[in-house]
Amino acid sequence: MEKFVIKGGKELKGKVRISGSKNASLPILFASILTGKLRLSNVPDLRDITTTCQLLKQMGFDVRKSGNTVEVESGGDIKTEAPYELVKTMRASILCLGPLIAKYGRARVSMPGGCAIGLRPVNLHLKALSKMGADIKIDHGYITAEVNGKLKGCEITFDFPTVGGTENVLMAATLAKGKTIIRNAAKEPEIVDLARALRKAGAEIEGEGTDVIEIRGTSDLKEIDYRVMPDRIEAGTFIAAVGLAGGEVEMEEFPFETLGAVIEKFEEAGLRIEKLDGNRVLVKKVDRLKGTDIITQPYPGFPTDMQAQFMAAMCLADGISVIKETIFENRFMHVLELQRLGANISIEGNTVVVKGTEKLIGAKVTATDLRASASLVIAGLAAENTTEVYRIYHLDRGYEKMEKKLQLLGADIRREKSELPY
Ligand code: EPZ
Secondary structure (H helix, E strand, O other): OEEEEEEOOOOEEEEEEOOEOHHHHHHHHHHHHHHOEEEEEOOOOOHHHHHHHHHHHHHOEEEEEEOOEEEEEEOOOOOOEEOHHHHOOOHHHHHHHHHHHHHHOEEEEEOOOOEOOEOOOOHHHHHHHHHOOOEEEEEOOEEEEEOOOOOEOOEEEOOOOOHHHHHHHHHHHOOOEOEEEEEOOOOOHHHHHHHHHHHHOOOEEEOOOOOEEEEEOOOOOOOEEEEOOEOHHHHHHHHHHHHHHOEEEEEEOOOHHHHHHHHHHHHHOOOEEEEOOOOOEEEEEOOOOEOOOEEEOOOOOEOHHHHHHHHHHHOOOEOEEEEEOOOOOOOOOHHHHHHHOOOEEEEEOOEEEEEOOOOOEOOEEEOOOHHHHHHHHHHHHHOEOEEEEEOOHHHHOOOOOHHHHHHHOOOEEEEEEOOOOO
16 A cells, blocks of 8 residues: 655646546546447546446456557457446446446446445436336346336436436437437536537537437447546646645646636635636635635536545635535545644534634545545645655545656655555
8 A cells, every 4th residue: 555745845836737537538438338439538547547447348348548548349248247346446337337228238237335425326327217218126236227129218307416327328318219308417527528429429419518418319329539628626636736835837738617616716715827828727826825615516516526625725724714515425534634734624514614724734644535635635735744645545546647746846745655554
């Protein structure tokens, strides 16, 4: 196991390129089940991508990775199963369910369990796919689904705009018979990216990015050849890093249009964010940040995936910040660890109150999930003395070369072997 050792107090200066989006790459890779052929570029090199490639391989797909490009091709027989061993390491494996039923008429996918940020059921995915004609059962920890013939297009109104649920139905509907209308669909930019990728393969989709998506099923899809959008959460995390460590950082391939709520809140807190030409952005800290409130919401609201990093930035701000989490019921696991660094934070239900302090002081802290780990790393950049972040395998699931990018910006951060069993 590995840890990060961070000596805080260095301002960040220089340029960083934002990698391709993890949460856009994952569904598009699973969309290769529908098309049988895919060439995806700008795919970030990180653990969840490796897990997805492994899952596709064990189903019988030929998967080749070269640099940031992944190619998938269906070989002979396809095993329509996602086993427990892989699903338990990556919940997004559930995204193979819709494509498998639509293409092969059957699927057996391990039921994802709860995780560090909440219960995260998949009931909405299952209800929608049943409505499309799949016969779904749950036994021995597995979801088994079968359809007699093809899935049928229908109208689906989600109780909540679930991101994964929208993606599963969107993919399944491309090969269903007739038209599917998804109401109260999630509007996240990663869904727009998935729809664009599928359209390149011949899928007929309208309305992505709004809360009504219409899909007209076709009998066959061609190859997907697509370049994944940049990762808006990685970009937001680097903004938060500058908010904590200070300095001036230019980001390339910055997905400006997708980060409205995040940019607005950091600007409200006093950070300077200037759009340059050619998808570049300059982020500059000129003064101590001011306490600022946020409420996490589905897109285009403030993303839950940026809540922990924003909270870390508010720990050193002047004044009080109120942070309300409305998407996941248990996404405050970083609070106790930030307190270990000296942050003044209290929790009341789904709301956290941060009283900004003058300084944070390095300590040993343990990451509990992907974005919590990111918050601890960026807090460590601003803390006095040394911060050691354990269980960074969480971070490796979703950030490409995080410490290398930070090193290039002047941070003193090293990856070392952990002396602990984790
Ligand atoms: C996606 O998860 C992202 N994952 C998450 O990113 C992100 O936090 C989340 O969307 C919200 O933006 C990927 O894209 C791979 P949801 P997903 O279905 O699809 C409840 C990260 O850090 N719900 O929109 O699982 C659910 O419990 C990750 O990169 C049901 O009740 O999110 C949650 O409270 C973490 N029943 C809420 O809806 C369902 O059937 C939002 O979940 C489905 C969801």
